[in-house]
Amino acid sequence: MKRNLKTDTWLVTAGRPEDAGDPLNWPIIPASNFLAGGGQVYARDGGIPGWEALEFVVGGLEGGEAVAFSSGMAAAAAVFDLLPVGARVALPDECYHGVSELARRGEAKGAWSVERIAVENTAGWLEALRTHELVWLESPSNPLLTVADLGAIAGADRKPGGLLVVDNTFATPLNQRPLELGADISLHSATKFIGGHSDLLGGILIATEPLLVEKLRASRSVNGATPGSLESYLALRGARTLSVRLEKAQVSALKLANWLAKRACVDRVRYPGLVSHPTHRLAAAQLDGFGAMISFDLAARAEAADVVCDKVRVIRHATSLGGVESTMERRAAVPGQEHLPPGLLRLSVGIENWTDLRDDLSQALAAAGLEVDEGDSA
Numbered sequence: 001m002k003r004n005l006k007t008d009t010w011l012v013t014a015g016r017p018e019d020a021g022d023p024l025n026w027p028i029i030p031a032s033n034f035l036a037g038g039g040q041v042y043a044r045d046g047g048i049p050g051w052e053a054l055e056f057v058v059g060g061l062e063g064g065e066a067v068a069f070s071s072g073m074a075a076a077a078a079v080f081d082l083l084p085v086g087a088r089v090a091l092p093d094e095c096y097h098g099v100s101e102l103a104r105r106g107e108a109k110g111a112w113s114v115e116r117i118a119v120e121n122t123a124g125w126l127e128a129l130r131t132h133e134l135v136w137l138e139s140p141s142n143p144l145l146t147v148a149d150l151g152a153i154a155g156a157d158r159k160p161g162g163l164l165v166v167d168n169t170f171a172t173p174l175n176q177r178p179l180e181l182g183a184d185i186s187l188h189s190a191t192k193f194i195g196g197h198s199d200l201l202g203g204i205l206i207a208t209e210p211l212l213v214e215k216l217r218a219s220r221s222v223n224g225a226t227p228g229s230l231e232s233y234l235a236l237r238g239a240r241t242l243s244v245r246l247e248k249a250q251v252s253a254l255k256l257a258n259w260l261a262k263r264a265c266v267d268r269v270r271y272p273g274l275v276s277h278p279t280h281r282l283a284a285a286q287l288d289g290f291g292a293m294i295s296f297d298l299a300a301r302a303e304a305a306d307v308v309c310d311k312v313r314v315i316r317h318a319t320s321l322g323g324v325e326s327t328m329e330r331r332a333a334v335p336g337q338e339h340l341p342p343g344l345l346r347l348s349v350g351i352e353n354w355t356d357l358r359d360d361l362s363q364a365l366a367a368a369g370l371e372v373d374e375g376d377s378a
Contacts, residue, residue: 003060007174008243014060015053015236026050028233045221050232055204057239058194061173062186062206065213067220068232072169072189073098074225075203079134079165079185080106081219087112087133092119094141096167097336119146120279122153129158138167140283143295143331143346145170145270147279151286154182169193169322174246175289179208192322193292196238196245200231245324245351249292252354256347259358260296265370267343270295292350293321295331298343300370305330305343307368314352314360321348326357
């Protein structure tokens, strides 16, 4: 999908009604079926204007054709639905736990086999592209924020019929466009940054190959994974402000990451914008921005991390991410994530004033009995 407008302008203007007398925005259309003779017959198959507009906007951002789903996991399942029996699947060693579980269940049934590869292991990914039917990458990864060399990986030769899928949720289409680098599919959990208000579930897949797009749409229809009219409306409305939200959030994220890195009670800060981050140089070259996600490890481990989560007041102790409000959780406490460092806290930075977020973290760390240098507030 081609566009001739700057990204922030496209987000605001694309996919709107165009005829005289139309509403300025697509309204919620709670319809399951339509009168015969038009372009649409049944919502599960043909879509509704709300989700078609959302697809147009996100497809234009990514440079492909978008297919909207009822959730990020529904979108992921549609990709796995394309695999032949006995397929080989490569997943990152750091991978969203829902996708890991989806892959594990299929492997347990003999549908496919799964290999794990470190996100930063470029040679391993290049080899997997030559031998696997599905290569699945997250970059930056969840929750350790490791950046893969997508330029080298996505442009490499692959097995005939093989697919390279990049979960682009953390980066958003504003900071990274995997299809431009050579990926076959870019995935977003629209629940996160695209929706941006913690009020919907949604997923989006974007591809450039017409036959692949049609297969994804067919999978969505057959499996009943279509987004609802309300969710489509909310996701499209949220997408309109993605540019301003992300700009504010990632400026604050860098300030908070630098502040956390100076705290004696913090063992490690994982943020691609920090020079200390193992894949910082790659992130600086590959991304248009470092994003709004931070992970940091407390020296005092799980008990103190749980207290910090309990004591924050501006930041909300909650799962998920990408909303206007900052959220934080101890990821090792999430079922299926027990292998992560026990004191790792994942922080999704919202659009609040960063000094209020800093002060909230400071008082929560103090409440957990962790020393905070109040003299260094910068």
